[in-house]
Amino acid sequence: MDSSSSLARRAGTRDDPYGQMREARKQPLLLHSMTVFREIFEVVFAHREIRSVVEVGVESGQVSGMYLDLGATAVYCVDPGATARLRATLAENPALHLVTTPSPEVLPELPVADLYVLDGDHNYAVVERELSWILENAPGAVVVMHDLMWPCARRDLYYEPSPLAPADKHESSADGPTAWHDELTPAGFVGAGAFTVARHAGGERNGVATAVEDVLGRKGNELWRFELVPAVFGMGVLYRATPDADERLADALRPYSNSNLLATMENNRVALYTRVLQMQYEAAAQAGHADQLADTVSAQRREIDQLKAELHRAWEALRKR
The missing domain is CATH 3.40.50.150 (Vaccinia Virus protein VP39)
Structure with missing residues (x-):
């Protein structure tokens, strides 16, 4: 195999510059x-x-x-x-x-x-x-x-x-x-x-x-x-x-x-x-913290809505007296 064909096989050609990366994508990450x-x-x-x-x-x-x-x-x-x-x-x-x-x-x-x-x-x-x-x-x-x-x-x-x-x-x-x-x-x-x-x-x-x-x-x-x-x-x-x-x-x-x-x-x-x-582990941990934070915020919103409803009922009761 001459040098030009060897180079094209490994690095792609002028008309097909993405050949090397196509080969790279076929391989697993590990x-x-x-x-x-x-x-x-x-x-x-x-x-x-x-x-x-x-x-x-x-x-x-x-x-x-x-x-x-x-x-x-x-x-x-x-x-x-x-x-x-x-x-x-x-x-x-x-x-x-x-x-x-x-x-x-x-x-x-x-x-x-x-x-x-x-x-x-x-x-x-x-x-x-x-x-x-x-x-x-x-x-x-x-x-x-x-x-x-x-x-x-x-x-x-x-x-x-x-x-x-x-x-x-x-x-x-x-x-x-x-x-x-x-x-x-x-x-x-x-x-x-x-x-x-x-x-x-x-x-x-x-x-x-x-x-x-x-x-x-x-x-x-x-x-x-x-x-x-x-x-x-x-x-x-x-x-x-x-x-x-x-x-x-x-x-x-x-x-x-x-x-x-x-x-x-x-x-x-x-x-x-x-x-x-390490980055995958940290990303998963951050995602877990985000999910936990979302659950906490959602629970707090339910409590606030419940308090609002109780205040509204108490206000209505006072108005009717």
């Missing part, structure tokens, strides 16, 4: 889907023979189908909370196999895969168990993980009701984190009943990134390499070092994993998004 990492998956598939995939945490089924588009022949879609719509979508393709047992328990029961995609529970206890099993039992696999940066890097997230034992959880809160200060806030990135987060960030056994560090730091795991793509909450690629092939994979991933530009844009993205959340 990018979070693994589909945005398609070109990273293309790199992985280009440098490894991927036939079977275990996907932990299934979205709409669109990502599951993407693995088939890239060359996989079987995808095991692990999602204990699969909706009727997701079940119907997966049932349309015999290469997509729905698994409703939680990942830490079901991984040993599934065929060993060429690619594991971990995007389920974003907390230390679950990710540590998933990774520990994979690194021990699937040394030839590639592992792709999501949510290795803010907000889950150093703070557990628990989908509620959480199946974890109390010993595997930190004290949690319905309030959420924000980019603008270190404390949790109801105006932050909250789960609205769907999830809670650990009250405190950092420390031991807390967060997805901490789980990755601990598993990789164990004896016997020295040959595993890790690359982080610092975009859309952070995508990690983990693979075992072998001659030649993995050097080419590392070289292909490096423009993404070494990009300070991507990291800067991600920091700016979460800062802007959490500012929007």
